[in-house]
Amino acid sequence: MKMDTIAIEPFKIVTEGLKEVGGGTYRLCYQCGRCETVCPWNRVRSFFVRRMNNQAQIGLVPFESEDLWLCTTCESCMERCPRGVLTISNMVAMRRLLLPDGVVPASIPSLRTATTNIASVGNPWGLRQEERAQWAFGLEIKEFDENTEFLYFPGCYLSYDPRLKKVAQATAKILKKAGVDFGILGPKESCCGESIRKTGNEILFKRIARENIKVFIDSGVKKIITSSPHCYHTFKNEYPEFKMNFDVIHISELLFELIKEGRLRVNREFEKRVAYHDPCYLGRHNGIYEEPRGILKKAGIQLIELPEMRDESLCCGMGGGRIWMETKKEERFSNIRIKQVMEIEAEVLATFCPYCITAFEDSRLVMGLRDKLEVKDVTEILEEVI
Numbered sequence: 001m002k003m004d005t006i007a008i009e010p011f012k013i014v015t016e017g018l019k020e021v022g023g024g025t026y027r028l029c030y031q032c033g034r035c036e037t038v039c040p041w042n043r044v045r046s047f048f049v050r051r052m053n054n055q056a057q058i059g060l061v062p063f064e065s066e067d068l069w070l071c072t073t074c075e076s077c078m079e080r081c082p083r084g085v086l087t088i089s090n091m092v093a094m095r096r097l098l099l100p101d102g103v104v105p106a107s108i109p110s111l112r113t114a115t116t117n118i119a120s121v122g123n124p125w126g127l128r129q130e131e132r133a134q135w136a137f138g139l140e141i142k143e144f145d146e147n148t149e150f151l152y153f154p155g156c157y158l159s160y161d162p163r164l165k166k167v168a169q170a171t172a173k174i175l176k177k178a179g180v181d182f183g184i185l186g187p188k189e190s191c192c193g194e195s196i197r198k199t200g201n202e203i204l205f206k207r208i209a210r211e212n213i214k215v216f217i218d219s220g221v222k223k224i225i226t227s228s229p230h231c232y233h234t235f236k237n238e239y240p241e242f243k244m245n246f247d248v249i250h251i252s253e254l255l256f257e258l259i260k261e262g263r264l265r266v267n268r269e270f271e272k273r274v275a276y277h278d279p280c281y282l283g284r285h286n287g288i289y290e291e292p293r294g295i296l297k298k299a300g301i302q303l304i305e306l307p308e309m310r311d312e313s314l315c316c317g318m319g320g321g322r323i324w325m326e327t328k329k330e331e332r333f334s335n336i337r338i339k340q341v342m343e344i345e346a347e348v349l350a351t352f353c354p355y356c357i358t359a360f361e362d363s364r365l366v367m368g369l370r371d372k373l374e375v376k377d378v379t380e381i382l383e384e385v386i
């Protein structure tokens with residue numbers, strides 16, 4: 001791979017610049033290479049995190065290289081780094097340095113489109129804001145107001161994507177069955193901004209976050225249920241930077257509680273063998289491993305574990321803004337994951353993330369497994385058995 005590196009500014013400006021935008025820990029790297037042994041990119045191509053750290057230490061940024069845009073922010077490397085190098089922050093910082101000057105490789109034009117659409121109409125596809133609540137048509141879901149206990153925030157994929165609308169619908173049906181008092185914002189809902197922040201676009205992220213927080217406050221929101229671990233992560237861990245704290249709950253946490261309290265009763269069997277995939281932003285980033293497995297087990301599901309699971313889960317390849325960038329067919333981590341699923345002879349791959357589902361659905365079709373393997377959100381499975 002072409003790896004032209006030039007100093008975009010004199011040494012001090014680059015190193016100070018990286019530090020100012022949140023990426024100073026590359027300095028701690030002592031080149032042991034442990035990060036590279038776990039980075040999923042090294043399963044499909046060469047990707048040298050330590051070399052990038054080394055270059056940053058001498059004031060170089062891989063200016064035109066696509067490598068800067070590869071990191072999926074999966075956090076695998078940070079779990080193993082003996083020096084506490086915050087690789088995700090460093091990668092995002094390098095992107096932040098380059099993005100204001102429009103330095104984005106020509107190979108990722110789809111990122112520009114998604115960014116422009118989110119900035120203009122609040123979703124990555126440029127679809128009409130009024131269509132945002134069409135997934136809820138006929139389900140009699142109320143609009144959130146200050147007397148409603150929970151705001152359900154489906155996010156962009158579950159609102160607009162035909163495959164993932166089914167997950168929002170299953171979620172709403174379950175919540176209604178359990179008697180949960182919830183509402184939606186409908187056309188007032190907008191992209192959470194998580195993926196855009198990871199592409200380095202801090203200005204847009206801050207604007208989105210402030211606008212969302214204003215809508216939440218004006219509507220009287222206190223408790224937010226999310227389906228996407230990415231919305232969950234940013235509302236819970238990043239929005240507090242704006243001095244606002246909402247009670248943020250991932251749907252897996254709430255469903256597990258509802259089952260334990262007896263508010264959801266299982267009365268049908270699901271006979272297929274299910275493998276559970278831990279999404280990076282639910283597992284490694286937020287430590288939610290037990291609740292999804294607890295739901296599946298209490299629902300009487302025959303759960304079989306994948307070889308790389310929990311904190312060692314294999315990234316689907318879509319985090320860090322990669323969802324808006326093209327990945328070559330032969331370089332998709334999701335293909336590797338699907339092979340693992342087939343090796344343990346599961347019939348359903350279950351997860352709890354719209355990005356993972358999108359990647360796995362695509363791999364399943366490309367690999368000719370349409371009739372052999374289903375990909376489902378855990379919510380969809382639960383809805384079938386209650």
Ligand code: SF4
Binds near residue numbers: 030084
């Ligand atoms: S594991 Fe940490 S210290 Fe070792 S090369 Fe990677 S970033 Fe550097």
Ligand code: SF4
Binds near residue numbers: 070071072088
């Ligand atoms: S966060 Fe994940 S994709 Fe990024 S460098 Fe680390 S291991 Fe690789």
